Amino acid sequence: MAVPKSKLLLVASIFILGALASQAMARYTPDEASMRLRHEQWMARYGRVYGSSREKEVRYQIFKDNAALVDSFNAGGNKPYKLGTNQFADLTNEEFKTTRCRFKGHMCSPQEGSFRYENVSAVPTTMDWRKKGAVTPIKDQGQCGSCWAFSAVGAMEGITQLSTGKLISLSEQELVDCDTKGDDQGCGGGLMDDAFKFIIQNKGLTTETNYPYTAADGSCSASKEGNPAATIKGYEDVPANNEVALMKAVASQPISVAIDAGDSSFQLYESGIFTGECGTELDHGVTAVGYGESDGMKYWLIKNSWGAQWGEEGYIRMQRDVSAKEGLCGIAMQASYPTA
Helix, strand or coil, rough: CCCCCCHHHHHHHHHHHHHHHHHHHHCCCCHHHHHHHHHHHHHHHHHCCCHHHHHHHHHHHHHHHHHHHHHHHHHHHHCCCCCCCCCCCCCCCHHHHHHHHCCCCCCCCCEEEEEEEECCCCCCCCCCCCCCCCCCCCCCCCCCCHHHHHHHHHHHHHHHHHHHCCCCCCCHHHHHHHCCCCCCHHHHHHHHHHHHHHHHHHCCCCCCCCCCCCCCCCCCHHHHHCCCEEECCCEEEECCCCCHHHHHHHHCCCCEECCCCCCHHHHHHEEEEECCCCCCCCCCEEEEEEEEEEEEEEEEEEEEEEECCCEEEEEEEEECCCCCCCCCHHCCCEEEEECC
């Protein structure tokens, strides 16, 4: 049977490109050639396209530094988690923090009001709200500092399912576009508590389908905003710097938490229980959707908003019950939740 001409051309093209790549790599030392090939493979995996050869070279050098960090860390073999050259591997840590970590932690008010789970005396040894149908699939905030909106929406989706039996994917974009009269400023950052206040005053939040996410600041759509699909009656703060109180809360519903996620080890996290390098400069909003224990180490199960390619299919397990009262990365400092 004759081979179609189109297939012959494709095979020839692949052969030529392979030959050209081999010639290019021959200019470098074996280690440098291997790293450049690794970058090419990474670009193909994540669909990364650069605007110029100059930009590509700049991004390659950043990728090379991050890859060296990943390889050095993983070779140590003395940590319960691993790093990887994920989709953020061609970003400097400063670039990463600017676009992904915009929780306005310094503007938060002290914990106030009641804590309805104060007198809970017994909690399950493990909890995973995903298994109970109270967690929507992983979302991606993109290059927009809207983590606060995703954190608040994740908690609201959870309490809505628990109170109504329906899991509804709600709109972060409504918060980004419409909740702009106070500290919340869309891609410029915000607070989960202020998002809850807006939702209460606005008599609910519409669906993601009705008001889809664009990863950019936009004008508030009154018609979309005026079609709420879920409501909350109020919100409460978890007593600060108290992992026991936080566990009582997470045992009862998904909880909005703020963490310090600015370190490169968080940026490049791949799997395992994170015990990483972080302080208490809260800069990122996420949703605590469970907790558990693995190989004798206790952890929090955290839903992130950086897409399913990051971490453990979009999640991170963070060490629980640490010596610092604030919790690892400050996770116990400013937790809150909506009430139905």
